[in-house]
Amino acid sequence: MGSKILLLLTFINSVSLSTAEFTVGVNYGRVADNLPPPSQVSQFIITQTTINHVKIFDANPDVIKAFANTNISLTITVPNDAVSAVSKPSAAQSWVYDNVLPFLPATKIKRILVGNEILATGDKAVISRLLPSMKAIHSALQSANVEIQVSTPHSLGILSVSDPPSSGRFRRVYDRVIFAPILEFHRQTKTPFMVCPYPYFGYNEKTLDYALFKPNGGVLDKATGVNYTNMLDAQMDAVYSAMKRVGYGDVDIVVAETGWPSAGNPNQFGVSVDDAASYNGNLMKHMNSGAGTPLMPNRTFETFIFSLFNENLKTKGPSPEAPSPSSDTGTKKWCITKEEATDAELQANIDFVCGSGVDCKPIQGGGPCYEPDNVRSHASYAMNAYYQAHGRNDFDCDFSNTGVVSSSDPSYEECAYAA
Structure with missing residues (x-):
């Protein structure tokens, strides 16, 4: 697999975990034409890593079958372009019967995600169908007597305020119209609210150590008196504060994506193999320590690193494994x-x-x-x-x-x- 798995190796080799309750998984993106077959990927994860959670961005049957009869728990995804359709009970049932039931119980499908960062698309028609689709998939699973969680990942763009963490709140109107009902669904079904915090998108030269979990002076939340020593905790607590503000601080949180690139634009500060290893290794130690965050102490968060591979056919958005080449030609824009x-x-x-x-x-x-x-x-x-x-x-x-x-x-x- 060569250099494609560089980021995965950097965080595996940077920390040794003996706990049986391993909570860090990996995102297995496949928007590329140069990847090894799924069977080879699954064998690598099984034999060369301690990872036992894998998240994919579709329900590709070859990938699902590749993890059959293994100890890997798989999270699969209803693609964004199918979210509206599965809001209809009949379509949701068909999706479950086509993409889930044929692979059970050989493959351990732990969770189904309905779309990916739907709120960030700005498509109001799809956003309005998100919760109905989650409910329809959940009902279809219940009808089939299958216990699989249903959730959906959110970018931190769902927050209108995130600094300081204690002031975190959801975007106006969306807080009560969208997020309170979604969180009620999670409470009733005992499923997690999933978010994608990326300190990589918020750091600068002054805050690099703060973003990478390295020793630093911290950032004070004057409202609570808490001094944050890493940016991820601050982002997580901002989400928690927003959830608590609408009455759902008891719902569990799962980190659907986070990571740090091992390569970036020429001379980009803070982007290197060492920085990727530092972030991902320190992340694993922190998330498995049981320390939690200042506002959520003594908690362990299931966390998925992004990403297993460079995806050479991606055309939108920077990849935390290897950001897309900049369109910068030297002219200021x-x-x-x-x-x-x-x-x-x-x-x-x-x-x-x-x-x-x-x-x-x-x-x-x-x-x-x-x-x-x-x-x-x-x-x-x-x-x-x-x-x-x-x-x-x-x-x-x-x-x-x-x-x-x-x-x-x-x-x-x-x-x-x-x-």
């Missing part, structure tokens, strides 16, 4: 709002960016970019900050067709846009 974008769309962009770990302090009261105090100005700054933080790829400025890349510097007075 900025991401700004399109003229036709509505205030509602731009506010959603602000909520997504500021909830994803990007620093939005400059557009908060008293910040250098707070004035003019309007949605369009704030959104332009936030969208550019996200675009710059994610590698300056054109697709990082799309924002559901509300952003555009510009070569004109939008900075003004004391408000400096990154480039």
